Amino acid sequence: MKQSAPLIIVRGAGDLASGVLAAIHICGFRVLALETANPSAIRRTVAFSEAVRLGHCTIEGIEARLIAKDQVARILSAKDSESDTQSDTEAITAVLSGTEVIATGINTLAAETGAAAGSKANRLSFIPIAVDPTGELIGELQPAAVVDAIIAKKNCGTHLDMAPLVIALGPGFTAGKDAHIVIETMRGHNLARLIYQGAALPNTGVPGLVGGESALRVIHAPAAGTLRVMRDIGESVTRGETIARIIHTDGSVTDVAASLNGIIRGMLPDGFVVHSGLKMADIDPRLTELNNCFTISDKARSLGGAVLTALLSRGIVP
Template identity: 40%
Template sequence: MFGDFPVLVRGGGDIGTGVVMRLHRAGFPVIVCELDPPLTVRRQVAVSTAVTEGVTEVEDLEAVRVEVREATEVAAGGRIPVVVGESLPDLDVTVVVDARLAKRNIDTSIEDAPLVVGLGPGFTAGEDCHAVVETMRGHTLGRVYWEGTALPDTGQPGVVRGRGGERVLRAPARGLVHWSTEIGELVAEGEVLGHIVSPQGRFPITSPFTGLVRGQIAERALVAEGYKVGDVDPRTDLEDVHLVSDKALSVGGGVLEAVLVHLGRVRAGSAPEGPQG
């Protein structure tokens, strides 16, 4: 039904993958653009993993790294092509979604496509994009704004079972990441999960509480001090690490809503603006 309306998603991390999943299941051909190497933490549920692995599967999605010239054909065939690049690839698409979650607008323009959607803070609907989708947990998560901005960045992740900012693992120093645990492992409070290795020594990364390792940045990634390198989840269902999250699917649902509103209004001959909230 929507095969003539290709979508480009910039950023194939876990939230971007929720967007890809919603659009793909609704029948849209979806292309992803990602960095090499990607800086994704929840790699088990991210199509960006195809950049380093060549091919990856997330639930019913099969993502494959391709060249830009191959992307349209691969998407039409039902797979998720992942192309590499820091800038907007030269592709003829109907929709561009900035899912990089940089908390600021890096280079996205409202002129990038007939519909441009920004995720989270850093975008202003009607100025640098047509629509903004809320990414903060709470009653407004996944809502579509056709005017204005998403809620400002608090610098802290949402609270899950009483755990907020402490869920995030951050680099204690600048250096290369080396893990001694894996995504999906149950770990104890204070357990050493890995180290940052630098010329100044080895600095341990420890678990802040007993829980499940939900995400880890790629082995040997070079990171700055304080950079997010992983997260631990107080929820300990082992299947969770292989399933796209409720948050990602909610945001993806907001993007799908924005796309459908846009297409409906285009077909009706009206402007792309949609209902508020």
């Protein structure tokens, strides 16, 4: 029997990390995503982190499922090729904040992702995701590589001795000090470039240009409170239109208006507790680009390809 594919652990499962997760999963690697208990990705329709909130989610035919932390090792050891000896009604129970999420039949919900049949036999048909913001599972599972794709613009605890190969995306890391390889995340000529010495470009604080708009397209919470979504991802809006409300602890309300005409591409979920200044929404001014709300972006796919290049260049193959 062919040995299992190498395990790659990805810290983070937001929209950019999801491009990485999709790429390495499709190519046949075993993969595990680690997230916080309350992910704040606004591009929820293209972020596997939604599995933490919903129990499971699917992006471009690839499914992610929330797995209880103490069940991860068992799930990762269960290959599709062994499914005949397991019950089709086997359930994975993930308990998060007292809520049970049941995912039934770990080997029967395989989605066609375009991966070669040979590689599919060596990894799960879905991407498991666990709540483990500090990366405790990394030491337990001993992966072939760790990818920090949190995109926090700072180092959230990733270090060189986590795995034989540590890859980090974006600013906050120095190649040779925090990670073996750093990958540039700034849009432009050097996007997805592998950096073996030094760091990625520093965070400018200015969103990338999309449809001729930059800072205006990203909306931050004007105050703290509970978010009530009025217009959600995929809906067209006009400048000045109320797209959300923030309910304060005293019952008062702050309206949040669209900053420009366009399509809502990102929005925190209804009921999310925001703090003042938190990125809460993203508007794409290109009214003809609705499908972009539901597919992995060019930037995320570029970063996925860069991570694959880094893995293969170090002899880590599916």
